[in-house]
Amino acid sequence: MARKEYSFYPGCSSERLTSASNYMVSVEAMCKKLDVQLNEIPDWNCCGASIGYAEGGELPRHVMNARNLAISEQVNKGQDVVATCAACWLGARETKDRLAHDSDLLAETNEALREAGMNLQYKGEQEVRHMVEVLIEDLGYDELKKPVVKSLEGIKFAGYVGCQTNRPFGIVGESFENPKYLDKLVEIVGGEPVEKYDQKVTCCGGALAFSEPEKSQAQIKKIIESAYDHGAEMIVTPCPVCQMNVEVYQGQINKRYGTKFNMPVTYYSQLMAVAYGGSAKDAGLDGQIIRARKLEEIAAKGAR
Amino acid sequence: MGDINTAMAEQYRNDFLKEVEANVEDGQWVKMCMQCGVCSGSCPLGPAWEHPPQEIFMMIRAGRRDEVLKSESMWMCTSCYNCIVRCPRELPITHIMHGLANYAHRLGLAPKMNPTRRFAKKFWNNLAKTGRVNEIELSVGLYFMDGFKTGIARAWAMKDIGIGMLKAKRLNPFGFVTHKGCKDKKGIQRMLKKAREIEDRRKGFAA
Numbered sequence: 001m002a003r004k005e006y007s008f009y010p011g012c013s014s015e016r017l018t019s020a021s022n023y024m025v026s027v028e029a030m031c032k033k034l035d036v037q038l039n040e041i042p043d044w045n046c047c048g049a050s051i052g053y054a055e056g057g058e059l060p061r062h063v064m065n066a067r068n069l070a071i072s073e074q075v076n077k078g079q080d081v082v083a084t085c086a087a088c089w090l091g092a093r094e095t096k097d098r099l100a101h102d103s104d105l106l107a108e109t110n111e112a113l114r115e116a117g118m119n120l121q122y123k124g125e126q127e128v129r130h131m132v133e134v135l136i137e138d139l140g141y142d143e144l145k146k147p148v149v150k151s152l153e154g155i156k157f158a159g160y161v162g163c164q165t166n167r168p169f170g171i172v173g174e175s176f177e178n179p180k181y182l183d184k185l186v187e188i189v190g191g192e193p194v195e196k197y198d199q200k201v202t203c204c205g206g207a208l209a210f211s212e213p214e215k216s217q218a219q220i221k222k223i224i225e226s227a228y229d230h231g232a233e234m235i236v237t238p239c240p241v242c243q244m245n246v247e248v249y250q251g252q253i254n255k256r257y258g259t260k261f262n263m264p265v266t267y268y269s270q271l272m273a274v275a276y277g278g279s280a281k282d283a284g285l286d287g288q289i290i291r292a293r294k295l296e297e298i299a300a301k302g303a304r
Numbered sequence: 305m306g307d308i309n310t311a312m313a314e315q316y317r318n319d320f321l322k323e324v325e326a327n328v329e330d331g332q333w334v335k336m337c338m339q340c341g342v343c344s345g346s347c348p349l350g351p352a353w354e355h356p357p358q359e360i361f362m363m364i365r366a367g368r369r370d371e372v373l374k375s376e377s378m379w380m381c382t383s384c385y386n387c388i389v390r391c392p393r394e395l396p397i398t399h400i401m402h403g404l405a406n407y408a409h410r411l412g413l414a415p416k417m418n419p420t421r422r423f424a425k426k427f428w429n430n431l432a433k434t435g436r437v438n439e440i441e442l443s444v445g446l447y448f449m450d451g452f453k454t455g456i457a458r459a460w461a462m463k464d465i466g467i468g469m470l471k472a473k474r475l476n477p478f479g480f481v482t483h484k485g486c487k488d489k490k491g492i493q494r495m496l497k498k499a500r501e502i503e504d505r506r507k508g509f510a511a
Contacts, residue, residue, distance in 0.1 A: 051424045059503040203348040211424075212380070212419060288472065
């Protein structure tokens with residue numbers, strides 16, 4: 001049996017051939033090395049994301065999240081729910097909080113849930129956690145360091161935490177304005193974190209990257225510019241939306257502002273997968289649009 | 305929709321605050337705002353708001369119903385939650401802004417062509433169809449929502465990103481056909497229909 005087991009909520013962007021499929025690949029490699037077993041919630045559905053509010057309203061959004069949690073309660077008994085995506089975590093956890101404090105909303109949610117299959121009823125038995133929380137709180141930095149066989153020495157990372165892994169819930173013990181956990185994760189794999197990365201918790205524009213591209217790209221420009229100013233060679237993030245927005249619009253930003261950005265944007269789990277001895281493929285590095293060459297080189301080398 | 309708007313305006317005549325408290329998510333918090341402006345100063349898109357959050361709160365209390373509900377302002381929210389964590393009175397500002405935008409949208413007062421409103425609607429309809437987001441259908445649908453010609457121009461402008469995503473195997477070119485979504489699609493659709501009915505009844509939207 002694995003050391004730890006969780007009820008896993010992967011989310012839409014984690015599926016094969018979707019925007020964060022490389023995140024998923026690296027999470028699988030990382031968890032394997034850490035002996036952490038992820039039991040996928042069967043037939044999970046979308047969390048509604050933040051932008052779902054406009055058409056979805058209140059109850060339909062909570063019902064979507066409650067369905068996942070109710071299936072989890074039924075199938076993955078006694079396990080905490082873990083999400084890798086910031087929006088999935090936020091949506092599911094917000095629903096759990098709301099339903100815990102509003103018995104009318106809970107009754108309405110369960111009334112709607114009965115329309116779905118599987119004879120579901122949401123009880124609120126399980127905790128809803130982000131993968132980063134699980135790593136830090138259940139395993140701890142010392143345990144996370146043990147499987148490291150290759151140091152990411154010589155690479156300077158700007159730890160871009162972004163919004164939704166940080167606010168409104170955040171990681172216990174961390175501040176909203178200057179959370180340190182991502183820098184600590186960089187350190188345990190031997191990399192060098194940018195100490196004074198001033199755009200660490202700046203918003204990338206989120207879903208408005210689609211609808212208000214100019215305004216969002218002004219945000220993204222600040223995030224990348226500051227990483228360059230502090231000598232970073234790569235950005236690392238825990239959020240699929242941050243990763244995508246900060247990576248894929250660099251070409252358009254270069255055109256708009258005359259910059260020459262070409263900054264790889266990676267996930268914490270990719271750093272760990274490489275440090276734990278995984279290949280570039282195991283770490284999902286073939287899923288980068290802007291290749292993370294330095295990580296690829298380390299992954300290609302034999303273990304120390 | 306227009307009729308529901310008239311009915312709501314009649315019911316809460318001269319008391320827009322009461323209407324917001326009854327029908328907008330977390331609306332009961334609006335009266336707690338002390339006008340410090342930390343929310344507006346913390347918003348990443350702050351300068352783009354015609355009326356920043358604290359102004360919206362005051363306008364609600366002043367009964368400026370049309371100006372609030374027809375405003376583009378709330379549609380500038382990126383859901384970054386900066387305002388929530390910084391508000392000294394702990395108002396759930398992000399949720400209130402979402403709630404106001406949703407309410408304006410439901411009443412048919414939200415600006416028709418606001419790009420975020422249109423995107424949000426497409427996003428929800430996309431995920432509600434199969435229970436999971438179909439990314440290729442969503443993005444192509446967005447490019448072509450104003451017709452074929454503008455669609456081609458938009459897709460062309462985005463081609464480098466699209467090609468990059470395809471090469472990195474992070475976009476499914478056959479997703480229109482192969483995207484499966486959830487097994488219990490029908491159940492999810494019934495569940496969402498029911499949820500909407502209940503919410504409409506509670507908020508007085510039901511016909």
